Structure formats: C-alpha cells, structure tokens
Amino acid sequence: xxxxxxxxxxxxxxxxxxxxxxxxxxxxxxxxxxxxxxxxxxxxxxxxxxxxxxxxxxxxxxxxxxxxxxxxxxxxxxxxxxxxxxxxxxxxxxxxxxxxxxxxxxxxxxxxxxxxxxxxxxxxxxxxxxxxxxxxxxxxxxxxxxxxxxxxxxxxxxxxxxxxxxxxxxxxxxxxxxxxxxxxxxxxxxxxxxxxxxxxxxxxxxxxxxxxxxxxxxxxxxxxxxxxxxxxxxxxxxxxxxxxxxxxxxxxxxxxxxxxxxxxxxxxxxxxxxxxxxxxxxxxxxxxxxxxxxxxxxxxxxxxxxxxxxxxxxxxxxxxxxxxxxxxxxxxxxxxxxxxxxxxxxx
Ligand code: NAD
Ligand code: IPM
Ligand code: MN
Numbered sequence: 451x452x453x454x455x456x457x458x459x460x461x462x463x464x465x466x467x468x469x470x471x472x473x474x475x476x477x478x479x480x481x482x483x484x485x486x487x488x489x490x491x492x493x494x495x496x497x498x499x500x501x502x503x504x505x506x507x508x509x510x511x512x513x514x515x516x517x518x519x520x521x522x523x524x525x526x527x528x529x530x531x532x533x534x535x536x537x538x539x540x541x542x543x544x545x546x547x548x549x550x551x552x553x554x555x556x557x558x559x560x561x562x563x564x565x566x567x568x569x570x571x572x573x574x575x576x577x578x579x580x581x582x583x584x585x586x587x588x589x590x591x592x593x594x595x596x597x598x599x600x601x602x603x604x605x606x607x608x609x610x611x612x613x614x615x616x617x618x619x620x621x622x623x624x625x626x627x628x629x630x631x632x633x634x635x636x637x638x639x640x641x642x643x644x645x646x647x648x649x650x651x652x653x654x655x656x657x658x659x660x661x662x663x664x665x666x667x668x669x670x671x672x673x674x675x676x677x678x679x680x681x682x683x684x685x686x687x688x689x690x691x692x693x694x695x696x697x698x699x700x701x702x703x704x705x706x707x708x709x710x711x712x713x714x715x716x717x718x719x720x721x722x723x724x725x726x727x728x729x730x731x732x733x734x735x736x737x738x739x740x741x742x743x744x745x746x747x748x749x750x751x752x753x754x755x756x757x758x759x760x761x762x763x764x765x766x767x768x769x770x771x772x773x774x775x776x777x778x779x780x781x782x783x784x785x786x787x788x789x790x791x792x793x794x795x796x797x
Pocket of ligand 2: 536724
C-alpha cells in the first residue's frame with residue numbers, strides 16, 4: 451500500500467520548497483500518493499478561516515503530513531495563521547519535535563574553525579504543552595488596566611515522556627550524552643519539576659551521561675562550543691528559539707529539517723522545515739529547498755522506507771559537498787528548482 455501523504459504547502463516560500471520535496475520523493479521512487487491541501491492565509495482572505503473547522507478530521511486519514519510553512523501577516527494575523535500547525539501538534543499528540551543540526555561537508559559555517567560534523571546535535575523539543583499551552587486570557591481589554599495572562603503548563607506526564615524519548619535517542623548514539631535545558635533558577639515551579647523528572651528518568655538510563663544547562667548559557671554555548679552537544683532536550687519555547695540558532699550555525703534556515711512525531715502512531719506525524727514562510731524572499735523562486743527535502747527524508751524514515759530516506763539524505767550531502775548550484779542564502783544565484791533538479795540527478 452502506498453503511503454498517503456497530505457502535502458500542505460501553506461504560505462510564502464512553503465509551496466516553493468514543498469514542490470521540490472515532492473519532486474525528490476517522486477524521483478526517488480518512494481511509494482507515496484499525494485493529496486494537495488490548500489489551506490493558507492489566501493483562504494483566510496477569502497473565507498475568514500485558514501483551514502476548515504474539521505481540519506484534524508480531514509488530516510487524520512493520512513499516513514503523514516508534509517508541511518511547508520504557515521503565515522503571511524499581510525493576509526491574516528500570525529497567531530491565527532499558525533493555529534492549524536499548533537493544532538496538529540496537540541490534536542495528533544505529536545509530542546516529540548525532532549530537530550537535528552549537523553554541519554555537513556561543503557557548507558559555510560559562520561563560526562570559526564569548525565570542521566564538518568564538529569556540530570552534530572539532535573534537539574528533542576517538547577511539542578504539546580509548556581509555554582505554548584493555549585490557556586490564559588485577556589482582561590480589561592482596551593483600558594489602561596488591560597492585562598494578559600499566558601499559563602506555563604507543565605505536566606509530569608508530558609515532561610516525563612519527552613525526557614524519556616530523549617534518553618532513548620541518546621542511548622542509540624555514539625556519544626550517549628544528553629543535555630537538559632532549563633531555567634530552573636528563575637522558573638521555580640515548571641523548571642524545577644522538569645529537573646525532578648530528569649533525575650527520576652535518568653535512573654533508568656545508567657548508560658547515558660547527562661547534564662543540565664540553563665537556557666541562557668545554552669544559547670551562548672551553541673555559538674561558543676556547539677561540539678559539546680549531542681542530544682538536547684528542552685521545553686516547547688526554548689526548543690523553538692534554540693533551533694533557529696542551531697540552524698544558523700550549520701549554515702542557515704534553509705538547511706534545518708524537523709519531524710513532529712506521534713510515537714504511538716495512532717495519528718499521523720507531520721514533517722516540515724524549521725523555517726517560516728520567509729515573506730522577504732517569497733515568490734522569487736530563490737528559497738533554499740534543502741530543509742523541506744531533508745524533512746521529506748525524515749518522513750520516509752519514520753514511515754519505514756529507510757532505503758529511500760538514506761538515498762535522499764546522501765544525495766543532499768553529495769550536493770552540498772560537490773555542487774556549485776547554490777541558492778542566494780549560500781552565496782549562489784541558483785533558483786529553488788535548480789537545487790531540486792541537482793538532488794534528483796544525484797539519486
Ligand atoms: P522565517 O524563517 O520565515 O525567515 C527568517 C529569515 O530566514 C528570513 O530572512 C528568510 O528569508 C530566511 N529564510 C527562511 N527560510 C529560508 C529558506 N528556505 N531559504 C532561504 N532563506 C530562508 O521567519 P520569520 O520571518 O520570523 O517568519 C515569517 C512568517 O513565517 C511569520 O508569519 C511566522 O509566523 C511564520 N513562521 C511559520 C513557521 C511554520 O509554519 N513552521 C515557522 C516559523 C515562522
Ligand atoms: C516552528 C515555528 C512555530 C513554533 C510557529 C510558527 C508557531 O516557529 O516550528 O519553529 O513556534 O513552534
Ligand atoms: Mn520556530
């Protein structure tokens with residue numbers, strides 16, 4: 451049976467990079483059927499909705515979702531535009547957000563004296579609760595007393611399952627090291643709970659070395675000595691911020707892929723580049739499609755087509771190492787589609 455894929459390009463450069471990811475999946479011969487999902491801020495401009503009310507019901511029929519990016523503040527408020535994305539993560543219990551950051555050969559690193567693979571980390575971001583929990587409210591709107599409250603919601607269950615997943619991931623890697631990112635000096639409830647859970651779960655993984663680092667120091671160390679990180683586990687917001695930083699130290703937003711995983715597989719998982727819709731370059735055909743292509747490879751790996759996942763990943767790595775076809779973010783003048791073509795030729 452072919453994998454049923456929902457192709458959800460979204461806004462801005464989303465459709466431009468998803469088209470290349472699809473092209474690569476097809477060229478690899480991956481056994482997929484694609485259904486185009488045209489929900490975005492253009493739909494909002496027409497109907498007042500970025501997606502139909504039953505979007506989760508429609509999407510749950512698929513094996514996986516390949517997303518581009520959501521958001522175009524010219525058409526819709528950003529917090530409305532990204533709602534289906536956050537809704538999928540929560541509604542499909544995609545509680546693990548996997549965000550690898552590897553410095554590949556042939557890529558210009560903005561940090562001094564870094565060799566290929568000096569940076570090789572796996573950020574495991576909690577994806578369903580924490581700082582992103584939609585609990586809170588606005589009060590006394592439009593008056594001088596106006597107030598807003600956004601609840602930082604951490605459950606033991608939610609914290610434990612992400613930390614356990616990260617330990618399992620660390621156990622499978624050569625270095626077997628896990629860094630837990632916190633801010634428990636200041637966030638005295640949520641992050642102290644996180645630390646307690648970390649210590650409890652660690653007892654089940656005597657073979658994994660682990661340490662704890664405050665998020666401000668972690669941001670500094672991502673730049674100063676990123677090679678110290680192997681697997682990193684963090685809360686929803688910290689993971690969001692740190693993975694843009696991780697993307698830029700491995701060459702830029704155009705490289706960073708991610709997977710939103712429902713480990714129980716009772717709902718589809720979702721795969722997407724970490725970057726957004728990049729309104730500054732949208733429509734020019736110059737976005738780097740590699741993050742979307744690598745996200746498609748992560749999708750195949752999760753679905754069980756290991757062989758094509760590896761083939762695509764190797765084609766991307768040989769492209770990075772050997773090809774002069776580079777989009778402007780890499781200092782070149784190639785079009786998005788030329789990068790896709792180069793990967794296809796290498797498959
Ligand atoms: P962004 O990631 O879209 O862009 C940041 C910078 O990186 C821009 O200069 C952009 O040109 C560059 N960039 C991003 N992807 C690139 C690529 N593939 N190739 C070359 N350059 C690339 O972040 P932003 O500007 O903060 O957000 C723009 C919009 O995207 C907002 O509406 C935001 O809410 C949304 N957003 C969506 C997602 C998502 O759907 N997953 C993620 C992040 C931001
Ligand atoms: C990401 C994005 C999203 C997030 C936005 C669009 C809500 O920035 O996937 O990194 O913050 O999770
Ligand atoms: Mn982000």
